Amino acid sequence: MAEETNIEQSKSKPMTDKELEELLRKSEQNASYPDVPFDEFTVPTPEEWVAACNELLKGKPFDKMMYTKNYEGITFDPIYTLRKWKDILPTDDYPGMGDYLRGSTVNGYVHEPWGIAQACDLTEPQENNELLKFEISKGSTVYHVRVDSATLGGIDVKDAEKPGDKGVSLTTLEDMHTMLDGLDLEKLPYMLYTGEGSARLLAMTVAALKAAGKKIEKLHGIIGADPIGELVKNGKTAESLDALYDQMAGVIKWAKKNAPGLRTILVRSTVFSLGGAESVQEVAYTYAVAVEYVRQMMKRGLDIHDISQAIAFEFNQGANFFMEIAKLRAARQIWANIMKEFGAEEADRASFVHGRPASFTKTVIDPYVNMLRNCTQSFSSVVGGVNTFENEPFDELIRKGDTFSRRIARNIHIMLQEEFGMQAPIDQAGGSWAVEALTKQITEKIWAKFQEVEAAGGVIAALKDGSIQKGIADVLAARFKALELRKDRAVGVNMYPNMTEEPLDPRPENTEEIKKILVAAVEKYEADVDAKEAEAKLAAVKAAAADVLVDAEAEAFAAGATIGQVAKAAAKAEGEVTVEAIAEHHWTEKFEALRRDTEAYIAKTGKNVEVFLANMGPIPQHKARADFSTSFLQVGEFNVHLNNGFQDDEDKPNSRWEKAAAALKAGIDEAGTPYDCAVICSTDATYPEDVPGMAPLLKAANPTMKLFLAGAPAKDMKQTYLDAGVDDFISVSANCFDILKDLQKRKGMIE
Known part of the structure; x- marks a missing residue:
């Protein structure tokens, strides 16, 4: 892609202040609002607004407190104003045309809302068939099937390591027929991700529909492959990329016809x-992956129109609400310009986007908070303009969804459409000064990053040299560090832990029993198969060119061949490209592992890390830091022992210190079981007196424990506190993960 490609936010000329005022005046004239005078209000200047903020900040630096940096390298302004950003507003751009910034269709969701594509992933074909029908009856509008790893890899259930691990298990045509029975695929779209290549599962679908007397030409939706995506996920592909590209081109030709x-x-x-x-x-x-597909398809003689109509995208929506809206708007614009460079007509420059909440942002601990995360991510997806969307159940990291979690996930769509009126506005974010500004900024950054990959020789070269993997690994490390320091907050995990939480039952499937049932069904099916006919059709698959592979495989399935047999017959050259795989993560996994270590130790020994709070003075004096320290240490699921504070007797100054030391020495129970650590909690004003006087007494009462001071110390007092016996400090700048991990090691929970 040429570097000089022009990615513009708007093709309109910048408005002058006078033109802007005229535009606003006309808008006001056309509005039916009553005339409300605002003469009594004085419009503040930016300088006055900053001065007011500085007064509220009480000396804290404005530039540090009011500007927010994110992982994309974009800084959020504290306020977005029309006069600052008026020149980038898309006044001459319209939805459904141009560079598609404002939407992929002219009418937005007015006549056709986004497709509700809830994934159905139950292991047995009959169960998944019932789930698909149930989802549609309750509001879904897309038949979305998710298959298990074995099916995705073309492995028969008898050879599968864990049937149903991530979806439905399909081995024979009978399995596919059972799963599709009674589905109206002529009316509603069908969606199925197929892994490295789409021919095999497409052929199985076609064979099942033909056997049921259905019209193939009415089949619509997505039965799509992503071979480079599988390469990145697994580090290699089963077949060579050239063979997979040949298959991809053949399937496009088949689908067109x-x-x-x-x-x-x-x-x-x-x-x-x-x-x-x-x-x-x-x-x-x-997009670097998609461009590689476009180039490979063009090399195989396909025109850009057919290629554009074959491609769909799936994007994951993260937790940064406004940034995710801007991302989707920018993505449409960039793809339109990429396709323009390939010579596509305007109608073929629109992108079809399927959205989903980012599993990376979900948590295993306190999983009900995932409902809130899913809600904001669904909202940003809709405002950003997705074509279809799947909202994962809140318990996706723990188990397959149940009736409740599926209902909650599905109803978010329905509420957005029916209750919140999100079908009515076209380009809901259009004209928002903040979103338009973020869209412009992220567009420029995406384009620059895309050009980096192009300059490296394309996506395969960039994957081989590891630059893509390193770039992502660097961001992952930054995310983990931000969680450790609690700059990023995962509610219920590294902040505000729920100590009364009952973990969800993972409801593990009896894989061995399920496998027996599925294998028995396959064996019964194979008993009626004409082996010679099946072998003849498999031989035809082996000899088939890419253009006729779908038909050849469909006939093999119709003759009784299994998915494993078809995969083996169709296999061409083995994959020759290997890259460093990008492993799956979710952002709170380190804290969740830490919690599991605590729980395992408690289950094994009945013991835990015991925390003593050395609260000084009356409740108002110590409460803020006592609460903070309690929440901080409960992230590790440790026992924090509370009290109302130690105070002096009238005739004994500083007797609070001896009282705290005596309580610490007494231990957590009548047997005198010692505490593992103590935290001095009070105020900065009292610490210069309390810490030097009390810390030595606490250390003498329990020499083996670790002593913390709640709050970041003043620079001129830090060494004094350390000399007195304080080992570390619990504050907003402390590394929560490291402190908790150290306490686990000291306790013997971990090595």
Whole structure:
């Protein structure tokens, strides 16, 4: 892609102040609002606004407190004003045309809302069939099937390591027929991610529909592959990329002829998102993959129109609400310009985007908070303009969804459409000074990152040299560090832990029993298969060119061949490209592992890290820091022993110190079991007197414990406190993870 490609925010000329005032005046004239005078209000200047903020900040630096940096390298302004950003407003751009900044369709969601594509992933085909029907009956509008790892890899259930691990298990045509039975695929879209190649599962679908007497040409939606995505996920592909590209081209040709409403490439950002990528990386690397597909398809003789109609994208929506809206708007604009460079007509420059909440941002601990995360991520996806969306159940990291979690996930769509009126506005974020500014900024950064990959020789070269993996790993490390320091807050995990939480039952499936049932069904099916006919059709698959592979595989399935047999017959050259795989993560995994270590130790020994709060003075004096320290240490699920504070007797100055030391020495129970650590809690004003006097007494009462001081010390007092016996400080700048991990080691929970 040429570096000089012009990515513009708007093709309109910048408005002058006079033109802007005239535009606002006309808008006011056309409005039906009553005339409300504001003569009594004086419009503050930016300088006055900053001065008012500084007064509230009480000496804290304005530039540090009021500007927010994010992982994309974009700084959020404290306030966005029309006069600052008026020149970038898209006054001459309209939804459904141009560079598609404002939406992929002219009418937005007015006539056709986004597709509700809740993934159905139950292991047995009959169960998944019932779930698909149930989802549609309750409001879903897309049949979205998720298959298990074995099916994705073309492995029969008898050879599967864990059938149903991530979705439905499909081995035979009967399995597919059972799963699709009674579904109206002529009316509603069908969505299925197929892994490295789409021919095999498309052929199985086609064979099942033909056997049921259904019209193939009415099949629409996405049955899409992403071979480079699988390469990044696994570090290699089963077949060579050239063979997979040949298959991709053949399937596009087949779909154009037989099912023109079907997209057969699904370029997913999921592997990058799960690796920890920020939004700029996510879009840039996803588009680098897509551009490689476009080039490879053009090399195989396909025209840009057919390629554009075959491609769909899947983007993961993260937790930064406004940034995620801007990301989707920028992504449409950039793709339109990329396709323009490839010679696509305007109608073929629109992108089809399937959205989903980012699993990276979900938590295992306090999982009900995931409902809130899903809500904001769904909202930003809709405002950003997705075509279809799947809202994962809140318990996705723990188990497959149940009736309750699926209902909550599905109802977020329905509330947004029916109660919040999100179908009515077209380009809901259009004209928002903040979103338009962020869109412009992230567009420029995505384009620059995309050009980096292009300069490296394309996505395969960048994956081989590890630059993509390193870039994502650096962001992942930064995310983990921010959580450790609690600059990023995961409610219920590294902040505000719920000590009464009952972990969700993971409801593990009886894999061995399920496998027996599924294998028995396959064996019964195979008993009626004409082996010679099946072998003949498999031989035809082996000899088939890419252009006729779907039909050849469909006939093999119809003859009784299994998915494993078809995969083996169709296999071409083995994959020759290997890269460093990008592992899956979720952002709170380190804290969750820490909590599991505590829970395992308690289950094994009945013991825990015991924390003594040396609260000084009356409750108002120590409460703030006592509460902070309690929450800080309960992140590790430690026992924090509370008290109302130690105070002097009238005739004994500083007797509070001896009282605290005596209570500490007495231990946690009648047996005198010692505390593992203590935290002095009071105020900065009292610490210069309390800490030097009390810390030595506390250390003498329990020499082996670790002693903390709540709050960051004044620079001129830190060494004094350390000399008195304080070992460390619990404050907003402390590394929570490191402190908790150290206490676990001292207790013997971990090595």
